[in-house]
Amino acid sequence: MRILAFFFWIFFLANANTQTISGNLSLLSHQSIKLVGFQGLKTYPISEVTCDNMGNFTLPYTKEDYGVGYLISVDNKPLFVILSGEDITLKGETLSKPESIKVTKGQENQWFEQYAIEHPKREQALNAWMYLEKMYTQDTLFSVQKTSLRAIQVEKTRIKDEDAIYLANLPKDSYVSWFLPARKLVSSVSTVAQFHTEDIPGTIAAFRSLDYTDQRLYKSGIFKDAIEGHFWLLENSGRSLDSVFSEMKNSIDAMMVHLTKDNEKLNEVTDYLFNLLERYSHFRASEYLALKVLNETTCTIDSDLAKQLESYRAMKIGNTAPEIFFNGDLVAPSYSSGLPKKLSDIKNNYTLVVFGASGCQKCTEELPEISKFYSIWKKQDIEVVYISLDDDKKLFQSFVKDFPYISTCDYQKWNGQIVKDYYVFATPTMFLLDKNRQIILRPNSVKQMDAWVDWVLVKENR
Numbered sequence: 001m002r003i004l005a006f007f008f009w010i011f012f013l014a015n016a017n018t019q020t021i022s023g024n025l026s027l028l029s030h031q032s033i034k035l036v037g038f039q040g041l042k043t044y045p046i047s048e049v050t051c052d053n054m055g056n057f058t059l060p061y062t063k064e065d066y067g068v069g070y071l072i073s074v075d076n077k078p079l080f081v082i083l084s085g086e087d088i089t090l091k092g093e094t095l096s097k098p099e100s101i102k103v104t105k106g107q108e109n110q111w112f113e114q115y116a117i118e119h120p121k122r123e124q125a126l127n128a129w130m131y132l133e134k135m136y137t138q139d140t141l142f143s144v145q146k147t148s149l150r151a152i153q154v155e156k157t158r159i160k161d162e163d164a165i166y167l168a169n170l171p172k173d174s175y176v177s178w179f180l181p182a183r184k185l186v187s188s189v190s191t192v193a194q195f196h197t198e199d200i201p202g203t204i205a206a207f208r209s210l211d212y213t214d215q216r217l218y219k220s221g222i223f224k225d226a227i228e229g230h231f232w233l234l235e236n237s238g239r240s241l242d243s244v245f246s247e248m249k250n251s252i253d254a255m256m257v258h259l260t261k262d263n264e265k266l267n268e269v270t271d272y273l274f275n276l277l278e279r280y281s282h283f284r285a286s287e288y289l290a291l292k293v294l295n296e297t298t299c300t301i302d303s304d305l306a307k308q309l310e311s312y313r314a315m316k317i318g319n320t321a322p323e324i325f326f327n328g329d330l331v332a333p334s335y336s337s338g339l340p341k342k343l344s345d346i347k348n349n350y351t352l353v354v355f356g357a358s359g360c361q362k363c364t365e366e367l368p369e370i371s372k373f374y375s376i377w378k379k380q381d382i383e384v385v386y387i388s389l390d391d392d393k394k395l396f397q398s399f400v401k402d403f404p405y406i407s408t409c410d411y412q413k414w415n416g417q418i419v420k421d422y423y424v425f426a427t428p429t430m431f432l433l434d435k436n437r438q439i440i441l442r443p444n445s446v447k448q449m450d451a452w453v454d455w456v457l458v459k460e461n462r
Contacts, residue, residue, distance in 0.1 A: 021071070021081060022058040023090035023104070025051065028073055033095075035059045037069045037083065038221040040268050067219025068179065071095055080221070084108045084175040108176045115166065115180055122159050127195065129156045178216050186222045189229040193236045200237050204247070207233070208254035212269050213262040227273055235280065248277075248285040252292060260299045267302045274308070278444055287316050304425070311423035321353070321437045322421040324385070328410030329393070331400050334378075340406070348383040349435050352449065355419065356428040357389040358399035363428045367403065369446040373453075374404045380457040389413050389427060 021035060028051045035046040046065050051057045061069065061083050070078035077096035081088060088109050092101030103109045129152050136142040136149040143149075167184075170177035185206050192199050207230040210217060217223055234247050252273075259266040270293050277286035290312040293301060301309065315321070324343035332339055340346050343353075354370065356363035370384055377384070384405035390396040391413045400407035410416045414424075422431070430449065432441035443449040 017062050018060050019062070019083075019085055019087050020058050020060050021088045021090070022056075023088075023092075024055050025057070025073075025090070025092055025094055025101075026055045027094040028057075029053050029055045031074050033057050033059065033071055033073045035061060035069055035071055035081075036078075037061075037065045038067060038219050038223065040218050040265065041224050041272055065219075066175070067216065068221040070221070080112075082106075082108045082112050082175055082179070083219075108174055111170060111174070111176050112180070115176075118166070119163060119184070122163050123191070126156060126159050127191075129159070130195065175216065179220060182210070182217065182220065182226070183222055186225045186229050189233050193233055197238065200233065204230070204233060204237070204251070208251055210255075211258045212255060213258045213265050218265065224272070227269065228276065231273070231276065231282075235282070245282070245284045245288075248282065249288050252285070252289050256292060256296070260296050263300045266293070266299050267305055270301075271305050271308075274312075278442075281444075281448065283317060283442065287312060290316075307423070307425045311425055314423045315431065315439060315442070317439050317442065319439050321431060321433050321439055323437070324353070324387070324418050324421075326408050328408055328416075329396065331397075331403070331407040333404050334383075334406070343385065343437065346383050346385070346406075347435070349381040350383070350440075351433045351437075352377075352382060352384045352443075353387065353422070353431045353433060354384065354428060355387045355389065355422065355424045355430075357413075358395045359390070360427040366428050366446050367399075370405065371403055373446065373450050377450075377453055380453055382453065382457075387416075387418055389416070389419065389424075 025033075030051060030053060032048060032050050034048045036043050037046045038044075046061050046069060047059045049057050049059050059071075063085055065083045066085060067083055068080060069083045070080045072078045073095050075094060075096040077098075079095045079098055079101065086106045086108060088103065089105035090101055091104050092098075094100070103113050133149065133152050133156065136145060136152060167177070167181055170180070185203065188196075188199075188203065192203050207226065210226055210230075212218075212223070212226075217226065230251060231248065234244055234251060237244070237247070239247065255269065255273075256266075259269055270289065274286050274289055277283075277289065290309040293299075294306070294309050294313055321343075326339075326341055326343075330339060343351065352370075354367070356367055358364070367386065370386075374384060386400065386403065386405060386407040388396050388400070388407060388409035390399070390409055391411045393409075393411065396407075396409045396411070410418070412419075422429075430443045431439055432443060432449065432452070434440050441449070441452055443452065
């Protein structure tokens with residue numbers, strides 16, 4: 001009896017921590033449905049089931065999945081659900097027709113469903129009233145109609161208040177009371193930048209108040225969108241470049257207040273944000289982020305991320321790049337005699353140093369692309385030096401045989417002195433140097449490098 005009672009107790013505890021999403025989707029008979037959850041920048045599978053011949057299904061989830069998830073089937077159209085610890089029941093046709101689906105059980109999901117239907121309508125009406133307000137304010141044909149203008153403004157206020165009241169009346173201990181305002185913030189970025197510029201300061205302040213260690217945000221599915229939306233709005237806020245950089249510094253500082261207390265999320269956010277800033281050429285901001293995280297003594301940085309950030313500190317724009325000695329094999333088709341023995345022997349005004357390898361897929365795309373631009377860049381007094389991380393002579397020679405620029409390889413891969421001196425941790429990596437070996441650009445693609453040539457050099461000579 002004691003053993004039976006023990007197993008009954010274990011069964012009870014297991015089921016006490018498990019909730020279900022069940023229902024009927026009439027067009028999905030014998031089709032698989034997956035429930036997927038969010039974990040920061042990633043997703044993970046929660047459960048999967050095949051509908052019966054009538055389209056009935058049941059999917060379990062646990063308190064560990066608290067946040068937002070989505071259902072997905074063969075049509076590959078996700079239906080988002082709130083995983084707040086309640087049993088959820090759905091009835092409809094198929095996930096690709098969300099308008100056919102009703103939440104028949106699950107209060108938080110019913111609130112979510114109602115807001116998802118009503119809020120876009122309010123936004124559409126609000127934009128229409130704003131268009132009319134502009135017309136009745138600026139167009140002399142309508143500006144005399146003061147009564148109509150006041151009516152427009154009253155209706156604008158009513159719509160905004162109605163939306164705010166709906167959110168304010170949600171129970172404070174519910175997940176949707178946090179999630180819906182956060183989702184509204186993230187989805188409003190484009191509209192604020194284009195049509196509600198007066199709301200930009202308040203929107204930026206709301207982004208800065210987000211806590212990236214908050215599990216509600218981490219499990220929300222808007223973790224990445226919050227980072228991207230925040231910095232996109234800063235970039236598109238109509239400020240000067242110096243002002244944008246200053247604001248990005250302030251935003252990074254605000255994010256780090258909480259992140260420095262959570263190593264896992266600090267590494268995840270820093271890695272993503274650093275690459276995001278690099279991708280959009282916000283090098284001063286990525287440099288600031290790198291130095292701030294490296295100088296933070298209360299947290300631990302993953303070794304790969306630390307190498308990446310350390311590379312930025314050692315090889316940041318304005319620093320002098322180390323000398324390079326060509327001690328390995330050297331291929332230089334553009335030199336008929338007097339092959340350079342070191343980097344400083346190259347007397348061009350600019351030198352693009354590129355690290356890569358024949359086995360790197362991105363390198364096989366970028367390096368041949370450089371060949372196409374080489375004659376154009378050469379006219380602007382730019383030399384290109386390719387540093388190969390290959391360890392096989394035949395592979396190196398085969399890869400570079402058609403390159404018109406300088407190529408060299410010491411066959412030591414990541415252990416080569418040049419690689420260590422330049423803090424290279426990934427390929428391809430590029431540095432544009434001036435004639436004094438000062439780093440003036442860290443291009444993240446050949447396209448960006450060519451844009452710099454066209455903007456800075458070609459434009460100057462026109």
